[in-house]
Amino acid sequence: MATQNPYEALGVRPEASEDEIRNAYRKLAKRFHPDLNPGNKEAEARFKEIASAYDLLSDKDKRARFDRGEIDEAGQERPRAYAYRGFAEGEPGAKYHAAEGIEPEDFDDILAMFGRGARGGPNIRLRGPDRHYSLTVAFLDAINGARRRLTLPDKSLDVTIPAGVRDGHVLRLKEQGGPGLGGGPPGDALIEVRVAPHRFFRREGDDIHLELPVTLGEAVLGGRVTVPTTSGPVAMTIPPGSNTGTALRLKGRGVPRPDGSRGDQYVSLKVMLPEGGDKEFGDFLREWAPKHPYDPRRGMEAP
Numbered sequence: 001m002a003t004q005n006p007y008e009a010l011g012v013r014p015e016a017s018e019d020e021i022r023n024a025y026r027k028l029a030k031r032f033h034p035d036l037n038p039g040n041k042e043a044e045a046r047f048k049e050i051a052s053a054y055d056l057l058s059d060k061d062k063r064a065r066f067d068r069g070e071i072d073e074a075g076q077e078r079p080r081a082y083a084y085r086g087f088a089e090g091e092p093g094a095k096y097h098a099a100e101g102i103e104p105e106d107f108d109d110i111l112a113m114f115g116r117g118a119r120g121g122p123n124i125r126l127r128g129p130d131r132h133y134s135l136t137v138a139f140l141d142a143i144n145g146a147r148r149r150l151t152l153p154d155k156s157l158d159v160t161i162p163a164g165v166r167d168g169h170v171l172r173l174k175e176q177g178g179p180g181l182g183g184g185p186p187g188d189a190l191i192e193v194r195v196a197p198h199r200f201f202r203r204e205g206d207d208i209h210l211e212l213p214v215t216l217g218e219a220v221l222g223g224r225v226t227v228p229t230t231s232g233p234v235a236m237t238i239p240p241g242s243n244t245g246t247a248l249r250l251k252g253r254g255v256p257r258p259d260g261s262r263g264d265q266y267v268s269l270k271v272m273l274p275e276g277g278d279k280e281f282g283d284f285l286r287e288w289a290p291k292h293p294y295d296p297r298r299g300m301e302a303p
Helices: 006-010 018-032 041-057 060-067 104-112 139-144 216-221 279-291
Strands: 131-137 146-151 156-161 170-173 189-195 201-204 207-215 223-227 234-238 247-250 265-272
Touching: 006 018, 006 041, 018 041, 041 060, 041 131, 041 189, 131 146, 131 156, 139 146, 139 189, 139 201, 156 170, 156 189, 207 216, 207 223, 216 223, 216 265, 234 247
Parallel strands: 131 189, 207 265
Antiparallel strands: 146 156, 170 189, 201 207, 223 234, 247 265
8 A cells, every 4th residue: 555645644734733733643543543443454554554644744853854855755765866865664653764873975975084995994983873763552562561573674673662661762772773884883773662542541640541431320329340450450449429520549550660660540430321311210310309409510600
């Protein structure tokens, strides 16, 4: 499948703001994420395209270079007669560009000071250039840690995703970048981690937030319910008389920290009535409501 214009892939205008691009990506990622579309190859391909488009447009430098026509939709350098740069693609959204270190055209400038016969000579030993990649990982992989393979045209990189990694964190793989000159060491691979959104978990710092639907009976009478967490389901007690918005804390069920501790998970209750209504319950309320009046909007009067 041909790479689509990144603006068209996200459904935004070329003059869209950063917030518009971010919001469009999150909306589409939730819709086409492979976890929500198991076995759907078209959704998987669409998610890869969305992630690749966001990788390019969320980077100010890449976006500016694309708008100027210097790189294409895949983030690859457009051909130029006077210079050479190697670009490659890996897993969804995984690309690299030249960064720290020495590029091939820079070698020519340096060698010119020594004469062309010095290429590869013992007096010239230079470290290779670093390479930048971008790798999109699933939300739970970022929380719990994982191991992913980044496949490039000339090699594969096994990347360890540390537990608790944050969106935008850069991982360094020593000596996995561009080759050195004259026996010099290779540069490093610098991998920026992009964390895909989850359909119901949300991260704030080291804490996880979740909105949990509960029945009216569970809210009024209380009880034990099963709650999903990033490390597996757990049992939680709902106090009697709970309401929509009631927040309960699951201590130590948040994001792992480097010191071995974890943040917490906060569960916000959302009371759900039965679909289609319930005649018996409606009849009960018609009897009950007039005898037990209360105003849930008290204090919201306009000044």
